[in-house]
Amino acid sequence: MKMIVNLLILLGLSIxxxxxxxxxxxxxxxxxxxxxxASFDVLKEHKAFDxxxxxxxxxxxxxxxxxxxxxxAGGAAASFTSIMLSAGTLGVVPxxxxxxVVIKYKLRVHGNLITEYSYVNNFTDAQFLYAIEHGLSxxxxxxxxxxxxxxxxxxxxxxxxxxxxxxxxxxxxxxADKS
Amino acid sequence: MKLFKQVFCLxxxxxxxxxxxxxxxxxxxxxxxxxxxxxxxxxxxAIYLPKQISEMExxxxxxxxxxxxxxAIKDAVSTxxxxxxxxxxxxxxxxxxxxxxxxxxxxxxDFKSGxxxxxxxxxxxxxxxxxxxxxxxxxxxxxxxTNSDAAYYNSAYQGLQLLAVRILNNNLxxxxxxxxxxxxxxxxxxxxxxxEKPISSGTGFFLNQSGEVIxxxxxxxxxxxxxxxxxxxxxxxxxxxxxxxLDIATLKTNAKTDNYLKLRDTDELELGEKITTVSYxxxxxxxxxxxxxxxxxxxxKALTGSLGLYQFSAPIQPGSSGxxxxxxxxxxxxxxxxxxNITNLAKKGIIPQNVNFALDVKYLRKFLDKNEVGYQTxxxxxxxxxxxxxxxxxVQIACYx
Numbered sequence: 001m002k003m004i005v006n007l008l009i010l011l012g013l014s015i016x017x018x019x020x021x022x023x024x025x026x027x028x029x030x031x032x033x034x035x036x037x038a039s040f041d042v043l044k045e046h047k048a049f050d051x052x053x054x055x056x057x058x059x060x061x062x063x064x065x066x067x068x069x070x071x072x073a074g075g076a077a078a079s080f081t082s083i084m085l086s087a088g089t090l091g092v093v094p095x096x097x098x099x100x101v102v103i104k105y106k107l108r109v110h111g112n113l114i115t116e117y118s119y120v121n122n123f124t125d126a127q128f129l130y131a132i133e134h135g136l137s138x139x140x141x142x143x144x145x146x147x148x149x150x151x152x153x154x155x156x157x158x159x160x161x162x163x164x165x166x167x168x169x170x171x172x173x174x175x176a177d178k179s
Numbered sequence: 180m181k182l183f184k185q186v187f188c189l190x191x192x193x194x195x196x197x198x199x200x201x202x203x204x205x206x207x208x209x210x211x212x213x214x215x216x217x218x219x220x221x222x223x224x225a226i227y228l229p230k231q232i233s234e235m236e237x238x239x240x241x242x243x244x245x246x247x248x249x250x251a252i253k254d255a256v257s258t259x260x261x262x263x264x265x266x267x268x269x270x271x272x273x274x275x276x277x278x279x280x281x282x283x284x285x286x287x288x289d290f291k292s293g294x295x296x297x298x299x300x301x302x303x304x305x306x307x308x309x310x311x312x313x314x315x316x317x318x319x320x321x322x323x324x325t326n327s328d329a330a331y332y333n334s335a336y337q338g339l340q341l342l343a344v345r346i347l348n349n350n351l352x353x354x355x356x357x358x359x360x361x362x363x364x365x366x367x368x369x370x371x372x373x374x375e376k377p378i379s380s381g382t383g384f385f386l387n388q389s390g391e392v393i394x395x396x397x398x399x400x401x402x403x404x405x406x407x408x409x410x411x412x413x414x415x416x417x418x419x420x421x422x423x424x425l426d427i428a429t430l431k432t433n434a435k436t437d438n439y440l441k442l443r444d445t446d447e448l449e450l451g452e453k454i455t456t457v458s459y460x461x462x463x464x465x466x467x468x469x470x471x472x473x474x475x476x477x478x479x480k481a482l483t484g485s486l487g488l489y490q491f492s493a494p495i496q497p498g499s500s501g502x503x504x505x506x507x508x509x510x511x512x513x514x515x516x517x518x519x520n521i522t523n524l525a526k527k528g529i530i531p532q533n534v535n536f537a538l539d540v541k542y543l544r545k546f547l548d549k550n551e552v553g554y555q556t557x558x559x560x561x562x563x564x565x566x567x568x569x570x571x572x573x574v575q576i577a578c579y580x
Contacts, residue, residue: 033243053484056483056484057482057484058481058483058484058485058536059484059486060486061424066238066245068243068244068245068325069243070244070325071202071326104245109423109424110397110423110424110426111397114423164424167424168424168486170545170549171424171425171487171545171546172486172487
């Protein structure tokens, strides 16, 4: 009995949260401050986003993917302390920073927000004073790319997205099929 | 050396405290409250915050972050008033809740020397809708551009907390002193907006004898009150149906009219066909007069990725959105929605002229059929009367918040 239960649990865990769509979504304009490798390229690997593009200036539907870094309460203090230490040791001791990285996916139609999702993770980075790089660390970029799966799962079961797609099909499915 | 260490420690602590101060929300001051008034107070308070404020958010490139003054101010309102009043609700024109006090807030802010300077004009009405008092409160907070929430919240909170205390001490509210006579859906909304100055305006046109008006959705979707100007008079209007995807909306008015547009009876558009459009440019409502322009259907397609639009050349300007595109035979063949944003192109030395876009009548027809809105199809052509037809059916739309 125990084996059957464990097997069922394993089966449940192996079912993916997002099931690949049968057909792609309509054209959606992609706007982001993330590197392509961390977001756009990962989205394009999924059939649902075959029509996702950066070059659709007239498209009313847009997906805005952004990252922000927010210092934590303790992280700001620790960061400042490490900056002082690093300066005091002429850059030998690295600067340590601890930040929350927030990735947001916003779906808009004619500028109006339809739905949005946020994913947060905490990162601690150590960089030398003379070689500080701005933007996301490699580890954070990898994590940013991994949020695509969470986004797809949330996106595919969002009622507001379904309503939008139904409306799109009512007006434009015929024209889309012809083209 | 000892002095150096002391100075260093003092500088360290000062900088540490200064860098933390503007990233956390304030808990506010402790004010003295008149002993004659009960706190938390039983009077139900309804607070109106314009939608363009409460939903405001924008991306700041330099800070690589979203600024959300709207949600910060909303939170400040809830917290500032919530500590003094048992029940605080945001104004909802459909709600049947009866407040004892209605408070109209109009926040505005400016950035100066690294600070946010917030000033909030207010009007207070009793439970019967009578104005009791009005005034202004202010707040100020240092701004951390990469973490702006606290600055917007703190600057709003300072003024709002002071306002809440002012109401308690000056008005000594109680359910007996301010009985709740009016529900929010009975309150005269004109009290909450500046009726002399709409926040925006656009154009629309009559679709049928019942006085239903078509306009662009973006002209009306954020409006608290909508008015349609006809024959010099302002008529109240409400949104009956809308599509964000098509950017189209129908408005219900009490106007009855014999001047309305009829849709072309086919989906065919002829490249180059002459068109007329009438619109109301963005001026003071009382001084406005219609603008009539002429042009051609210049392309059956619009920008890459657009949906249901075609391009036309009749000059338009801000305020033209929602206007009708009328053929030479006086048929409705489109609705003005947008114009080409030439800012980025101008930087490259390209300045296109008269590149404007309209929603194809084919999709307008589908929208009207879907929502069972009555319309007529042009069966008899009225050649040479397109100017008169366009002019007689056009209305100005005023949006208030």
